[in-house]
Amino acid sequence: MTGQLVIGGHNFNSRFILGSGKFSLEIVKAVVENGGAEMVTLALRRANLGGEENILDYIPRHITLLPNTSGARTAEEAVKIARLAREIDCGNFVKVEVIRDSKYLFPDNYETIKATEILARDGFVVMPYMYPDLNVARDLVSAGAAAVMPLASPIGSNKGLCTRDFIEILVSEIAVPIIVDAGIGRPSQACEAMEMGVDAVMCNTAVATAKNIPLMARAFGQAIESGRNAYLAGLGRVLTQGEASSPLTGFLED
Amino acid sequence: MEKKRTDPMAYQPGMERITSEILDKVLKNVDNYDYLKVTSRDVKQALKKDHLSIEDYGALLSPAATPYLEEMAKKAILETRKHFGNSIGLFTPLYIANYCENNCVYCGFNCKNKIRRGKLSLAEMEEELKAIAKTGLKEILILTGESRHHSGVDYIGEGIKMATKYFSTVGIEIYPLNVDEYADLKKCGADFVSVYQETYNLGKYEQVHLSGSKRVFPYRFDAQERALMGGMRGVSFGALLGLDDFRKDAFATGLHAAFIVQKYPHAEIGFSTPRLRPFINNADNNPNDVHEQQLLQVMLAYRLLMPFAGITISTRERAGFRDHVIGMVATKISAGVRVGVGGHEEEEKGDEQFEISDPRSVSEVHQMILNRGLQPVYTDYIRV
Ligand code: SF4
Numbered sequence: 001m002t003g004q005l006v007i008g009g010h011n012f013n014s015r016f017i018l019g020s021g022k023f024s025l026e027i028v029k030a031v032v033e034n035g036g037a038e039m040v041t042l043a044l045r046r047a048n049l050g051g052e053e054n055i056l057d058y059i060p061r062h063i064t065l066l067p068n069t070s071g072a073r074t075a076e077e078a079v080k081i082a083r084l085a086r087e088i089d090c091g092n093f094v095k096v097e098v099i100r101d102s103k104y105l106f107p108d109n110y111e112t113i114k115a116t117e118i119l120a121r122d123g124f125v126v127m128p129y130m131y132p133d134l135n136v137a138r139d140l141v142s143a144g145a146a147a148v149m150p151l152a153s154p155i156g157s158n159k160g161l162c163t164r165d166f167i168e169i170l171v172s173e174i175a176v177p178i179i180v181d182a183g184i185g186r187p188s189q190a191c192e193a194m195e196m197g198v199d200a201v202m203c204n205t206a207v208a209t210a211k212n213i214p215l216m217a218r219a220f221g222q223a224i225e226s227g228r229n230a231y232l233a234g235l236g237r238v239l240t241q242g243e244a245s246s247p248l249t250g251f252l253e254d
Numbered sequence: 255m256e257k258k259r260t261d262p263m264a265y266q267p268g269m270e271r272i273t274s275e276i277l278d279k280v281l282k283n284v285d286n287y288d289y290l291k292v293t294s295r296d297v298k299q300a301l302k303k304d305h306l307s308i309e310d311y312g313a314l315l316s317p318a319a320t321p322y323l324e325e326m327a328k329k330a331i332l333e334t335r336k337h338f339g340n341s342i343g344l345f346t347p348l349y350i351a352n353y354c355e356n357n358c359v360y361c362g363f364n365c366k367n368k369i370r371r372g373k374l375s376l377a378e379m380e381e382e383l384k385a386i387a388k389t390g391l392k393e394i395l396i397l398t399g400e401s402r403h404h405s406g407v408d409y410i411g412e413g414i415k416m417a418t419k420y421f422s423t424v425g426i427e428i429y430p431l432n433v434d435e436y437a438d439l440k441k442c443g444a445d446f447v448s449v450y451q452e453t454y455n456l457g458k459y460e461q462v463h464l465s466g467s468k469r470v471f472p473y474r475f476d477a478q479e480r481a482l483m484g485g486m487r488g489v490s491f492g493a494l495l496g497l498d499d500f501r502k503d504a505f506a507t508g509l510h511a512a513f514i515v516q517k518y519p520h521a522e523i524g525f526s527t528p529r530l531r532p533f534i535n536n537a538d539n540n541p542n543d544v545h546e547q548q549l550l551q552v553m554l555a556y557r558l559l560m561p562f563a564g565i566t567i568s569t570r571e572r573a574g575f576r577d578h579v580i581g582m583v584a585t586k587i588s589a590g591v592r593v594g595v596g597g598h599e600e601e602e603k604g605d606e607q608f609e610i611s612d613p614r615s616v617s618e619v620h621q622m623i624l625n626r627g628l629q630p631v632y633t634d635y636i637r638v
Contacts, residue, residue, distance in 0.1 A: 021339065045636040071636050073487075073520050080638040100520040103562055156336035209335045 003232070005200055007177055008093070008125030008146035010064065014038045015194065016224045017066070017179060018217075019204025020059075021046065027213055028058050035207070035217030039064045041095055044085050045071040066127065068095040075114035082119050094119060095149065096128040105155040109136040113143055120144025129181055132166040137174045148174060149181040149202065152193065156205045158185025161193060171197045187216075187223030194227025195235060262460045262471045269473045270432035270480065276513045277475050283308060284454060284506045292316035301325055306559050311508055314555040315501050323547065326554040331582045333561035341631045342623050343564070343586040344616065345393035346386055347427070349595045350374045350413050352604040354399030356466030358452070360497060360530055362607045363399040365466065372595045372603030373404055379413055383420045385599030389590055389616040392633040393423040395448070399607075400429035400468055407435050411442040418443035423635045425490075429467065430477035436484025443637065447481040448490035449474060450526065454506035458498040478514055488522030489514065490566070495552060496530040496544040504552040508559045515560070524564040524586075525556045531570050531609055546575055553583045569593075569610040573622075576612055581628045589619035 005012040018037040020028050028040060040059055044067050059065065067085035072078035075098060082094040096119065098111040112128045113136065119126045125146045130136055132150035140148050150167050153159035160183065161167065170178050177199035184190050190201045201224050210216030265271055289312060297319045300310035313319060314326060351373035354363040362369060374382065386394065394417050398405040410428055417424045425446035426439065436447065453459050456471055463469045478489035491511045493503035511523050529544050544552075549571070556565055567576050567584040569591040580587055591613070595604030614622070623630040 045634055046631065072638070077638045081636055084636070084638075102520060102522050103515055103560075105562070158336060205336055205339065208339045 005177060007127070010125070012038045012064070012200075014221070014224075015200040015228055016190075016221050017041070017181075017200055017202040018207070019181075019202055021070070021204055027208075029060060030214045031207060031217040032060055032063060034214040035221040037217075037221070038062070039066050039093075041066045041068050041202070041204075042085075042090060043068055043070045044081050044090070047088070064093060065090045066093045066095050067091075068097050068129075069115070070097045070099070072098050072115075073100045073108075073111075074098065075111040075118065078111070078115040079118050079122075082115075082124060083122075086124075092123065093125045093127065096126055107131055107151070109133060112136075113139050116140050116145050117143040120146075127179065132163045132170055134166075134169055134173060137170050141174060141176055145176060147177040147179050147199070149179045151182040152180050152189070153183030155182045157183050158206055159183050160185055160189035164196070167193070167198060168196055187219040190220055191223040191227035191230075194224050195230045197231050200224075259460070259464065260469060262456065262463070262469050264470070265473060266467055266470055268432075269467070269470060271473075272433070272476055272480060272483070274476055274479055276479065276510065276517070277472055279513055280454065280475075280506050280509050281456075283509055284502055287312050287502060287505050289316035289318075289501050289505075292318040294318050294321070297322050300558075301329060308509065311555060311559045312505055314558060315505050315508075315551065317501075319551065319555075320547070323551060323554070326551070326558065327582060330554045330557040333557055334581065334583055334585065337562050338585045340581065340628045341585070341634070342580050342628045343393065343631050343634055344391060344589055344619065344623075345395055345423070345425075345586065346389075346391055346588055346590050346616070347395040347397050347593070348379075348382055348386065348417075348598070349397045349593060349604070349607070350379055350410075351398040351401070351405040352595045352607065353401040353404035354466075355401045355403065356399075356468040357464040358468060359462045359464065360452075360494065362605065369605035370603075371404075371605075373409075374413075374596055374600070374603065376412055376416065378596060378600050378603070380416055381599045382596055383417055386590070387420040390620075390632060391590070391616055392421055393425070393635075394421045395425040395427055395588075396444075397427045398429070400466065402429065402467075407431065407438065411439055414439060414442040414444045418637070422633045422637060430474050431480065431484075433480045433484045436481045436486055440485045445486060445635070445637065446488040446490065446522070446524070447478065447486050448492070448524070448526065449477040449481075450490075450492035450494065450528070451475060451507070451510070452494040453498040453503050454493065454510075455498045455502065462497065475510075478510075479518075482514070482518045482521050487520075488524060488564075490524035490526055490564075492526035492528055494528050494530060495549065500544045500548060500552065504555065508556055511560065511563065522564070523560060523562070524566060525553075525560075526566045526568060527553055527556070528568055528570055546571075549575075550579065550583075553579060557583045569612045572611045573614060577622055577626065580623065581626060587619060587623075589614060590616040 014036045016037045018040045067090040069078040069081040127147045129149045153162035179200040180193045181202040296313040300313040427448040493507045565584045566586040593606040594602040
């Protein structure tokens with residue numbers, strides 16, 4: 001009933017996307033099983049190419065891999081990393097991350113647009129990580145982005161929806177899926193994002209740093225689904241004063 | 255008769271001078287830093303903040319913060335988790351030469367110390383690199399003593415090129431270079447540069463760096479900036495704790511890094527926290543008043559000032575200390591370390607720089623990381 005999430009022509013039942021950057025490899029599997037995620041990011045710079053342990057061995061087969069370009073500082077580097085990911089059989093999806101700010105890890109929107117344009121032309125399903133700016137989101141869509149991934153707050157901050165108002169604007173204006181990425185610290189925040197009408201939520205730190213990781217994964221899975229349902233159900237209005245059940249102006253005759 | 259020594263602020267021929275305001279800013283702040291004036295109230299205030307001001311940072315490094323070490327640790331572990339999850343990077347240093355033209359009184363490689371000197375040929379280097387790569391490591395730090403004469407930039411460049419065949423990340427800890435030389439080594443495949451200022455107290459600096467190019471204080475100070483100008487991705491900072499007033503030196507180190515990242519926001523920042531160690535012919539070289547408690551305080555203050563910075567814990571420290579600080583504050587640990595020249599595959603060709611305290615192999619350190627519920631990470635970088 002929640003409807004499927006469609007990105008680049010692929011259907012997903014789950015709206016929980018797992019960032020794997022901060023997990024031990026064996027935990028990824030447990031989280032996927034408990035949180036129901038069907039898409040997992042893969043930092044290519046962490047992939048142990050040719051080494052003994054390969055992160056790909058730990059990710060169940062039915063999962064769609066979302067290799068990211070973390071480490072890239074320019075569009076050019078992001079493009080190179082994305083192509084490398086395709087070479088090692090990570091599929092066609094790519095999360096574009098171009099970061100030139102080592103302190104807050106904010107994405108560089110300008111370079112991100114450039115990379116998106118090149119990679120979309122190359123046939124990738126491009127999901128750019130972005131700072132929520134309406135003009136940029138529009139440019140990304142024109143450049144061929146299959147979804148946009150605005151940040152909720154700085155990566156790893158667990159601060160929740162600091163950019164809430166701007167994400168709401170994206171939700172109402174942008175036609176491709178909006179996936180909230182970065183900064184979601186609690187299931188309740190994920191739920192809140194879904195209630196606003198975003199299409200999916202990505203989390204990593206919040207799950208990775210929980211005491212009981214599988215249980216937290218489940219909590220996130222449920223919160224995301226619950227938020228989605230609330231959105232579909234149409235949230236009731238929030239009233240600051242009591243409302244008379246019959247109209248106040250019902251006495252008017254002409 | 256005592257030889258007249260050179261002015262440590264005067265550049266030597268060939269040293270490039272860049273325009274930078276950072277040196278002045280750091281020294282001015284250190285001059286004004288009086289940690290004895292810090293009160294526990296200041297410390298408590300600092301602990302409440304998400305982003306530390308210069309004063310907050312100074313408060314956390316003060317003696318007044320000592321009773322708050324546990325609280326600092328609690329905050330630091332959260333910050334470390336947020337930014338690094340449970341990942342711990344593994345690497346090892348490879349000393350390719352120990353010739354040195356400097357006379358740093360605290361170091362076993364100093365040119366006056368009678369030790370066995372050596373330098374690996376490229377073929378020997380390859381054997382060493384292969385032996386290290388067999389342990390599974392993907393990150394290497396190439397070190398030399400500071401001798402342009404014996405280990406020239408070209409020689410180091412060749413070593414880096416060879417290292418890139420076996421390792422995904424190559425860092426260098428060599429003498430400071432000019433911008434174009436850093437750019438050349440970047441082309442060879444190095445991406446990260448460590449230069450330690452040792453002490454930021456000019457007077458002390460002058461006393462312990464008796465001769466050689468290292469004596470030039472500002473040239474060394476600006477090395478990180480020149481490295482970034484040459485295209486390097488990351489730079490590391492460190493003071494040799496125990497050499498001078500460690501609180502002031504740690505304060506300066508943090509600010510140095512903070513001003514660099516303000517000016518070069520893309521730079522990846524690393525910290526190292528070496529303490530003085532005994533070395534051949536000087537068993538009494540000790541970290542003075544920097545005990546483990548003080549060392550940890552410095553590490554925690556770095557973490558709270560820069561939650562995003564990498565912090566390395568060296569083999570100078572004992573295993574028990576290293577095991578506890580990873581994940582809490584340190585994000586990178588060396589393993590399988592030899593501090594002589596070579597010695598992984600080939601017989602050691604030169605003596606060690608200092609004594610190490612944790613001789614564990616890569617697999618032992620790997621297992622320890624797992625036992626602590628953390629994830630050993632061999633590679634976190636893609637060279638494109
Ligand atoms: S600290 Fe460096 S420059 Fe000084 S003597 Fe040792 S190796 Fe040489």
